[in-house]
Amino acid sequence: MSDTYDCGRVEDLLSDRLADALDREGTTAFDAHVAGCASCRALTEAVRDVVDALESFPSLEPPVGLAERAAAAALKSRRPARSALPWPGLRLPDLGLPAGLQALAAAVALTVTGAALLAATESSRLLEGTVNAEAYLVERKDRFVEDFRLLRVVVTTAFEGRLDRVNDRVDDYRRLLEKRRAVEESQKRTGEPKSDAGSVRSARHAQRDVWNPNNAGRCVVTASERAGGVTRRRSRRES
């Protein structure tokens, strides 16, 4: 039997040969090449060993109490029912004025208060930006970089054709950024130099649940929190 396959072809067909998915001619040509090629023989044997090793991966028992914690975390993620009014207990005082006039007065009062609050917020923001212009610009640059990275996540996911998963991936990435920020801030506060990968991981793990006002309530208990028996809310935008 002539050897019609080269090493590249054998490599491409290794999994098919192991699964007996080649036709008779293919099987014969494959076996003929492997019989005369020591490196392909070694590779075929190694692929068998790899598949055996993958299939023999240990099946771990879940840690004690994980099912209870997971079930409880999911139950806590349930959205609270929204009331019809944002402030159900709010009642306008009875001033003896016609209802329309009262409503108009309330609207004017709300507008004036809102404008005053907005002006105060803007002026304090401007003041802050002026007083500490350098820090402000640095922060803006960091935010811009983060926004750009988030955009990259969206674009990558779109290119993969998985638009249905964009929200999840953006949320994941946002949480990752929050953790990094928390670790950096913690390091700044304590004046610690950057630590090795393991301890960074520990610090990140310990601080992974930072409240994010952009996200609706979701509660997950992390492994590090369980050590202290604490349950905190994890920020997560609900899809």
Next chain:
Amino acid sequence: MSESDGDLLDRCRRGEEAAWHELVAQHTKKVFGLAYRFSGRVDEAEDLTQEIFVKVYQSLDRYRENDGAFPGWLMTVARNRAIDHYRSRRMEKLGRADDPAALDVVASAEDGPLRTLERHERIQFVHRGLRSLPPDLREPLILFDLQGVPYEEIATTLGLPLGTVKSRINRARVELAKRLVRAREALATRR
């Protein structure tokens, strides 16, 4: 006798928390196994398991019996979540060690001590190699060889053509096999 998934789901939808706890308890082992295989760390797998059940709980209303059996639907949600989780964290994972303690392999009864040791080392070697594979090779390999997911389902989950899935699984195996061959050759040279 434990209650069926269908009965538990009905009770969950009626708001019975005990039914949800029981449903989670019945499926935690499988979900945790998947999470561990994707994350490679027990602590991260625990967190991922919780995230998966949060996602499942929030999607329960969308599950219909004609979507197939509940365990299949659950594992699909879990796989999608695990892949998203893995992709969002893969940059952070570079250079991080896996859990060595989790790699205790039960010796096969017919293997002698030497063979068991060799097999144990090989499994550890392949596990480490798996972590360092590029994501486009690693994901289909985990799903196929570790999770036993059929090619067609992997293609749907990853949004890839069937032929690409098959070829990536083969490439991933060959890549790991080449590393194993090199390691064996290096060992033989030292002896």
